[in-house]
Amino acid sequence: MVSVNYYIILSAILFTIGALGVLIRRNPLIIFMSIELMLNAANLAFVAFGRSFELTQGKPFFTGQIFVFFVIAVAAAEVAVGLALIVEIFKTKNTVNIDEVNSLKG
Amino acid sequence: MTSDLIVFILLALIAVASALGMAFSQNTVYAALYLVLNFIVVAVFYLLLGAPFIAMAQITVYAGAIMVLFVFVIMLLGVQSLPPAKTLPWQKPLAVVLAILLAVESTYLLLSRAPLTQALAAPDASANTTSNLQQMALALFSEYLLPFEITSILLLVAMVGAIVLSKHEKKAGSGNGLG
Numbered sequence: 001m002v003s004v005n006y007y008i009i010l011s012a013i014l015f016t017i018g019a020l021g022v023l024i025r026r027n028p029l030i031i032f033m034s035i036e037l038m039l040n041a042a043n044l045a046f047v048a049f050g051r052s053f054e055l056t057q058g059k060p061f062f063t064g065q066i067f068v069f070f071v072i073a074v075a076a077a078e079v080a081v082g083l084a085l086i087v088e089i090f091k092t093k094n095t096v097n098i099d100e101v102n103s104l105k106g
Numbered sequence: 107m108t109s110d111l112i113v114f115i116l117l118a119l120i121a122v123a124s125a126l127g128m129a130f131s132q133n134t135v136y137a138a139l140y141l142v143l144n145f146i147v148v149a150v151f152y153l154l155l156g157a158p159f160i161a162m163a164q165i166t167v168y169a170g171a172i173m174v175l176f177v178f179v180i181m182l183l184g185v186q187s188l189p190p191a192k193t194l195p196w197q198k199p200l201a202v203v204l205a206i207l208l209a210v211e212s213t214y215l216l217l218s219r220a221p222l223t224q225a226l227a228a229p230d231a232s233a234n235t236t237s238n239l240q241q242m243a244l245a246l247f248s249e250y251l252l253p254f255e256i257t258s259i260l261l262l263v264a265m266v267g268a269i270v271l272s273k274h275e276k277k278a279g280s281g282n283g284l285g
Contacts, residue, residue, distance in 0.1 A: 002110050002111055007151070008213070008216045008217060009213055009217075010118045010121065010151075011216075012209055012216060013209060014121060016205050016206075016208050016209035017122070017125040017126055018129070019204075019205055020129055020201060020202065023201035023205065024129075025129070029134050029137075029176065029179065029185065030129070030134060030137050033141050034128070034129060036141065036168070036172065037125055037129075037144065043148070043160075044148055044151060044152075047151075047155050047157050050157075051156055054156075060241050062241065062245045063245075065157050065242060066242070066245060066246055066250050068157075068160050069159075072164065073167075073257045073260070075168070075172065077263075078264070079172050079175055079176070080175070080264045080265065080268045081264050081267050081268055083175055083176070083268075084267070084271040084272050085271060086183075087182065087272060090183050096183060096185050096188070097188060
């Protein structure tokens with residue numbers, strides 16, 4: 001049987017890969033995908049902890065899954081706005097390299 | 107080594123490999139496809155954890171809607187691969203060191219604060235029947251009704267925001283403003 005610790009370690013590894021992608025990539029689309037990966041890792045930890053609590057308590061427990069449901073909805077909203085912003089930046093500056101998007105730097 | 111553990115390790119290897127492929131692939135379309143694979147593997151993990159509704163929502167919303175939007179934007183902008191830009195020389199080593207630190211620390215903190223060593227039972231038949239879904243819906247629409255409604259407003263705001271961001275103002279005098 002698989003212990004909840006394995007799921008937590010996998011979740012930490014996936015979160016780290018997402019953070020690494022945010023740190024080293026210069027393409028905002030891939031940075032965005034890395035953020036989605038981090039959200040997914042957190043969701044996996046939510047469901048694993050919820051399952052563990054459910055087995056400890058011996059009765060159904062849905063709070064972890066409902067949090068994941070809300071996270072998925074928020075991620076959908078975030079992607080809609082974020083991709084619209086990326087398209088606008090591309091139309092204005094004709095590039096998506098985030099090193100060249102520094103107009104606020106002065 | 108039990109069969110459960112073998113299945114878990116194989117799935118975890120696929121998940122980590124596809125996540126690494128996403129983070130390091132030079133072609134944005136490949137990265138999107140790797141991420142779809144990762145989302146599907148995580149959906150299988152949800153099934154193993156006895157959360158069938160979340161698994162299906164993950165596949166329809168994440169692997170379906172969100173990634174289609176990503177691929178659509180990649181195709182629209184034509185940025186399948188960026189020319190290699192000059193980066194700071196110390197950025198990658200520093201990022202790798204910081205990421206390893208993050209992995210070690212988060213694993214240590216999560217495991218030390220929650221020392222749960224009991225095995226997770228495989229989902230029994232009750233996890234896949236409609237009663238499980240009914241109970242979750244009851245919790246969602248009674249205890250979590252207010253967050254649910256706020257989420258619907260958030261989605262509406264995001265939709266209006268996306269439309270406003272991508273709408274182009276007509277020059278003054280060239281239209282009646284209804285375009």
